[in-house]
Amino acid sequence: MxxxxxxxxxxxxxxxxxxxxxxxxxxxxxxxxxxxxxxxxxxxxxxxxxxxxxxxxxxxxxxxxxxxxxxxxxxxxxxxxxxxxxxxxxxxxxxxxxxxxxxxxxxxxxxxxxxxxxxxxNTYEVIYMQEADRQRIARDIHDTVVQGLTALIHKNEFVGKIFETDKQRAQLELKKNNNVIRDSINELRNIIFDLRPMSLDDLGFEKTFYTAIEKIKGTTQMVVKADYLCDTDSMNPIIGITVIRIIQELCSNSIKYSKGTKIQVTIKQDKQNELLILYSDNGEGYDLNKPTDCTKNNTGFGLNMMRERIALLQGKMEVCYKDGELSYTIRIPLDTQKI
Known part of the structure; x- marks a missing residue:
């Protein structure tokens, strides 16, 4: 708390x-x-x-x-x-x-x-409020910033004034303006996805999970493999968005600090109706006995927030570094009444 x-x-x-x-x-x-x-x-x-x-x-x-x-x-x-x-x-x-x-x-x-x-x-309510705020931010960006960038089209009116006198320059300016608009809107759509994956509501968790993995692949030369082995795609959206945030944070840390070449992410569902996240990379890892251990007193805000998310969902996290592989085992109950 x-x-x-x-x-x-x-x-x-x-x-x-x-x-x-x-x-x-x-x-x-x-x-x-x-x-x-x-x-x-x-x-x-x-x-x-x-x-x-x-x-x-x-x-x-x-x-x-x-x-x-x-x-x-x-x-x-x-x-x-x-x-x-x-x-x-x-x-x-x-x-x-x-x-x-x-x-x-x-x-x-x-x-x-x-x-x-x-x-x-109610820890479940706390996470819900956090995610509701992120959803609001995503909507605000879409309704304000994107609309502002779209206003660049009005600059084309200036091009229209010079079209008769310098058609070649006018066409070049039009092309530049349109490219800027498309690139900006695509970038903002990526930001909106990071804030609130809309596919989670529309297409379900599995599709959102693989979409997030594909976006991560585009940011690194590391080999990123992912498996979704649950029998059902039905999952509470609060749990779903939390799991996506956890995976994004773990992958980000591996890409930035591990100096490894591959990442493996597997999601399962065990007999106790718990969601099991198995994550590993072949990077340098870290000394679990030092304060940098994310299960103890890590000062990194990202890992601290990830640990807090897991705790708020009554989940547990185990970390192990063995034979040149750093692995995380995270368990989160799917029964929201336990949260």
């Missing part, structure tokens, strides 16, 4: 800093907008304001009319950016309120535990 409090505290601090940064950006936009308004007023005051009303479009493009138009366009762009930032601030404020509520609840439950009373907090 200490790890959960630490996680919530860090997330809360990060969210508050993000909100302050956004509010500072909004303040700067307001100042810049005010300066633009003053500049426009100054230009208009230096001219015959009456004559501006009767100017044709061609006349307005001349002298100070062009400058007024540029400033007005910039003012509009700043207004749109301010609106976007204000929406993000509102989302961050809701997130802060939620984190403060969760932190207060976890603190109260810790006090109950410290008196020797029976543990009453």
């Amino acid at each position: 200490d790890e959960i409090q630490k996680y919530l505290t860090e997330e809360l601090q990060s969210a508050k800093e993000e909100k302050e940064n956004l509010e500072e950006q909004i303040h700067k936009i307001e100042i810049e907008t005010e300066l633009i308004c003053q500049a426009i007023d100054k230009i208009v005051m230096n001219q015959d304001a009456t004559s501006l009303v009767f100017m044709s479009e061609e006349e307005f493009q001349g002298f100070d009319g062009t400058e007024i138009k540029k400033l007005s366009q910039k003012k509009t762009a700043l207004a749109e950016e301010k609106l976007r930032l204000q929406q993000t601030v509102s989302q961050t404020a809701r997130r802060i309120a939620k984190l403060e509520r969760l932190l207060k609840q976890s603190t109260g439950k810790l006090k109950e535990d410290s008196t020797g009373a029976k543990k009453v907090y």
